[in-house]
Amino acid sequence: MGEILTHLLNGFSVAMxxxxxxWLVLGAALGTVLGMLPGLGPTTGIALLLPLTFTxxxxxxxxxxxxxxxxxxxxxxxxxxxxxxxxxxAAVASCFDGYPMARNGRAEAALxxxxxxxxxxxxxxxxAFVLIALPMARFALKFGPPEYFVLMIFALAATAxxxxxxxxxxxxxxxxxxxxxxxxxxxxxxxARFTFGISELQGGIDFVIVIIGIFGIGEVFENxxxxxxxxxKPVQTKFxxxxxxxEDWKRCFWPILRQTPLGFVIGILPGAGGxxxxxxxxxxxxxxxxxxxEFGKGxxxxxxxxxxxxxxxxxxxxxxxxxxxxxxxxxxAIMLGALLILGLQPGPLLFEQHPDxxxxxxxxxxxxxxxxxxxxxxxxxxxxxxxxVPARILYPLIVAVAFLGVYTINFAAMDFVLLTILxxxxxxxxxxxxxxxxxxxxxxxxxMMEQSYRQSMMLSDGSFGIFFGSPICIVLWIFAIxxxxxxxxxxxxxxxxx
Amino acid sequence: MRKFVLxxxxxxxxxxxxxxxxxxxPSKNFECIAPAGPxxxxxxxxxMVAKVLTEQKLVTTAMPVVNxxxxxxxxxxxxxxxxxxxxxxxxxxxxxxxxxxxxxQSKLGYKDIxxxxxxxxxxxxxxxxxxxxxxxxxxxxxxxxxxPKSVKIGGTSxxxxxxxxxxxxxxxxxxxxxxxxxxxxxxxxGEGLAAIMGAHIDLLSTGMAELVGPKESGDVKxxxxxxxxxxxxxxxxxxxxxxxxxxxxxxxxxxxxxxAPGMPEAERKFMEDALKKMTExxxxxxxxxxxxxxxxxxxxxxxxxxxxxxxxxxKSLLAEIGMLQN
Numbered sequence: 040m041g042e043i044l045t046h047l048l049n050g051f052s053v054a055m056x057x058x059x060x061x062w063l064v065l066g067a068a069l070g071t072v073l074g075m076l077p078g079l080g081p082t083t084g085i086a087l088l089l090p091l092t093f094t095x096x097x098x099x100x101x102x103x104x105x106x107x108x109x110x111x112x113x114x115x116x117x118x119x120x121x122x123x124x125x126x127x128x129a130a131v132a133s134c135f136d137g138y139p140m141a142r143n144g145r146a147e148a149a150l151x152x153x154x155x156x157x158x159x160x161x162x163x164x165x166x167a168f169v170l171i172a173l174p175m176a177r178f179a180l181k182f183g184p185p186e187y188f189v190l191m192i193f194a195l196a197a198t199a200x201x202x203x204x205x206x207x208x209x210x211x212x213x214x215x216x217x218x219x220x221x222x223x224x225x226x227x228x229x230x231a232r233f234t235f236g237i238s239e240l241q242g243g244i245d246f247v248i249v250i251i252g253i254f255g256i257g258e259v260f261e262n263x264x265x266x267x268x269x270x271x272k273p274v275q276t277k278f279x280x281x282x283x284x285x286e287d288w289k290r291c292f293w294p295i296l297r298q299t300p301l302g303f304v305i306g307i308l309p310g311a312g313g314x315x316x317x318x319x320x321x322x323x324x325x326x327x328x329x330x331x332x333e334f335g336k337g338x339x340x341x342x343x344x345x346x347x348x349x350x351x352x353x354x355x356x357x358x359x360x361x362x363x364x365x366x367x368x369x370x371x372a373i374m375l376g377a378l379l380i381l382g383l384q385p386g387p388l389l390f391e392q393h394p395d396x397x398x399x400x401x402x403x404x405x406x407x408x409x410x411x412x413x414x415x416x417x418x419x420x421x422x423x424x425x426x427x428v429p430a431r432i433l434y435p436l437i438v439a440v441a442f443l444g445v446y447t448i449n450f451a452a453m454d455f456v457l458l459t460i461l462x463x464x465x466x467x468x469x470x471x472x473x474x475x476x477x478x479x480x481x482x483x484x485x486x487m488m489e490q491s492y493r494q495s496m497m498l499s500d501g502s503f504g505i506f507f508g509s510p511i512c513i514v515l516w517i518f519a520i521x522x523x524x525x526x527x528x529x530x531x532x533x534x535x536x537x
Numbered sequence: 538m539r540k541f542v543l544x545x546x547x548x549x550x551x552x553x554x555x556x557x558x559x560x561x562x563p564s565k566n567f568e569c570i571a572p573a574g575p576x577x578x579x580x581x582x583x584x585m586v587a588k589v590l591t592e593q594k595l596v597t598t599a600m601p602v603v604n605x606x607x608x609x610x611x612x613x614x615x616x617x618x619x620x621x622x623x624x625x626x627x628x629x630x631x632x633x634x635x636x637x638x639x640x641x642q643s644k645l646g647y648k649d650i651x652x653x654x655x656x657x658x659x660x661x662x663x664x665x666x667x668x669x670x671x672x673x674x675x676x677x678x679x680x681x682x683x684x685p686k687s688v689k690i691g692g693t694s695x696x697x698x699x700x701x702x703x704x705x706x707x708x709x710x711x712x713x714x715x716x717x718x719x720x721x722x723x724x725x726x727g728e729g730l731a732a733i734m735g736a737h738i739d740l741l742s743t744g745m746a747e748l749v750g751p752k753e754s755g756d757v758k759x760x761x762x763x764x765x766x767x768x769x770x771x772x773x774x775x776x777x778x779x780x781x782x783x784x785x786x787x788x789x790x791x792x793x794x795x796x797a798p799g800m801p802e803a804e805r806k807f808m809e810d811a812l813k814k815m816t817e818x819x820x821x822x823x824x825x826x827x828x829x830x831x832x833x834x835x836x837x838x839x840x841x842x843x844x845x846x847x848x849x850x851x852k853s854l855l856a857e858i859g860m861l862q863n
Contacts, residue, residue: 082576086576086580089576179731184722184732226723227723228696229696231642238608238612238642238643239608239612241609241642242607309727359731365727365734365750367731369726372726373576376581449574449607450603450604451606494722497689497722498722
């Protein structure tokens with residue numbers, strides 16, 4: 040313990056040099072802005088910064104890249120809350136309750152709680168990083184294809200449970216989401232599926248296009264119906280302070296603390312990521328909540344939970360990259376590449392050979408969280424004014440931003456077609472009150488679920504026993520069944536009380 | 538006679554025009570294409586080439602890099618067809634150029650763009666978990682010969698792509714006859730590394746750079762590299778080549794620069810020379826070292842015949858596993 044403190048203090052002395060702090064602040068600001076813009080996310084930000092990092096000392100380069108990463112996690116929810124257009128995948132769950140909050144005139148509280156929850160989630164995860172990074176990374180290696188498959192089942196089971204009210208519609212949405220993920224080149228057979236000879240479709244339908252279409256464009260389509268009627272009426276014209284009430288805080292306190300560990304663990308698993316973490320924590324919180332009926336209508340804890348989880352996840356995602364040299368996501372893969380070019384080989388030896396760099400980066404995570412919170416609260420005061428823009432100006436702007444953002448993903452005009460179609464699907468879903476959460480979650484986990492299923496089948500030569508072959512699998516099955524059964528158990532308990 | 542004079546004059550004018558054109562090349566900005574998104578190998582190579590060419594004044598006009606990702610390079614190949622004969626289009630490619638065509642992922646292939654120079658080589662590696670029962674790659678192949686199902690091979694790219702093919706090349710040379718029976722399981726990026734470190738698979742076939750970290754931490758053992766010669770220094774210097782362990786094979790992950798289809802001869806020659814000069818600069822050498830790239834240089838003709846040969850070899854290999862489409 041004493042040794043860790045010494046390392047950490049040394050780390051702070053590295054991270055606190057003016058040059059490093061400068062890049063930390065620049066990175067956090069750049070990340071926040073990129074996170075806000077739909078389509079552009081931390082991966083693009085870090086790739087853009089890449090040529091610059093070659094001229095920096097390794098520690099500075101790593102600090103700058105990491106700060107972009109969590110800056111984006113802070114910023115992503117801004118556009119989810121204000122415009123119903125998620126800034127990036129991890130911010131999709133912030134639409135569910137953040138946007139209704141803003142519509143109900145609680146935008147200030149929504150923006151504040153998302154920054155506060157992100158801050159706390161990031162902070163706790165960083166402390167966990169300091170204490171248990173290496174054992175956690177070793178634990179994550181125990182997850183093979185069968186464990187991933189059951190984990191994805193667990194994630195989907197939770198969704199099935201939350202759409203209990205509209206079970207049939209929820210299932211339809213989920214299956215549609217799963218179908219979307221089958222488009223593109225299939226890894227196990229090397230053949231293209233459902234691409235109709237269009238080479239742009241070989242990479243599959245990017246998840247970010249799905250969410251921007253379903254949420255952002257779908258929202259615009261729906262509002263076209265009554266835009267003529269309340270054309271001049273903006274959502275809100277008077278703005279209060281960006282802060283929350285004591286009541287809000289009480290409601291969010293436990294959700295934040297509960298969902299942070301979940302996000303952290305998901306982050307450590309290579310391949311899972313911020314989006315899965317945010318969606319799982321949202322579902323989880325809805326199940327545990329005393330008033331699940333408020334979820335989706337502007338429940339503040341429904342916003343706090345995924346925000347805490349996705350920031351904890353982004354800290355967790357750094358662990359396999361730094362301690363094992365295994366990149367768990369597109370963002371950390373680019374960071375790893377940059378480190379190699381700087382002559383650093385991440386892995387356990389990084390902590391022995393370059394403790395100043397490793398611990399400097401960890402210390403910078405603490406500072407980065409503070410900086411992001413400091414940037415985001417006053418920024419929110421400015422951003423919230425977007426709600427005073429009348430719909431006839433705001434909606435064309437949303438469409439423009441959505442199309443621009445989608446173009447930056449693949450630089451392919453083909454994606455505009457997909458975006459429009461998905462927008463129309465989103466509109467229909469709203470019209471017929473089909474829940475969107477199952478579709479979104481299915482389209483995130485679908486590809487991984489299918490691939491891990493087939494990888495497992497190849498590993499076991501076709502025997503299903505592999506899915507029950509390890510303690511981790513068994514525990515995950517129990518979780519999955521538990522989360523399916525939970526709504527019924529809690530209902531029965533409520534009956535009894537009456 | 539009049540006809541002859543006319544013909545002669547036309548010929549002279551044409552020659553002069555093309556000479557004048559060549560002399561003024563390049564007179565406008567290039568478009569340098571990375572057929573994938575920012576941050577990967579293709580993108581880095583194209584950006585570094587453009588950077589050194591302009592910084593060293595080997596090319597005097599601007600060389601902005603444009604990303605055209607999709608279809609494993611297929612989208613960019615289609616785009617190049619629209620630029621036929623345009624000497625201001627450059628693109629970087631590597632073995633997938635041949636693979637996506639042969640496996641039917643793209644109708645277009647290496648014959649649909651103009652090879653200019655090969656610049657970089659990178660190599661593959663085969664790794665096993667630290668406690669693996671296999672002490673050498675030969676033992677792995679012996680086990681596969683007895684029962685192909687008993688050895689689970691992982692790779693970090695899809696079936697019929699580089700990681701799979703490089704293993705097949707080695708297996709074939711080692712005398713494995715049932716190439717189709719080899720159990721290849723495709724992973725994506727870091728998941729493959731995690732799978733070998735957690736011993737969920739028996740062997741991982743991937744690029745050598747990715748395995749340096751897990752090797753240094755002691756989580757995996759690298760049994761062999763696909764390079765023709767041993768890597769002279771650094772963390773991989775103690776890993777044998779396939780040749781050294783008695784397997785007569787190599788697999789090169791090459792990277793080179795191409796022009797649009799039908800790129801005019803004079804301009805192609807200009808770029809070929811510029812790239813040749815670039816590889817002799819200290820800047821380029823340093824970039825190669827920093828990225829762990831093995832520096833090579835093949836001129837257009839050598840590059841073309843390398844591609845022809847590689848195409849034929851890959852073709853017969855893919856035919857054996859039933860994946861040949863084009």
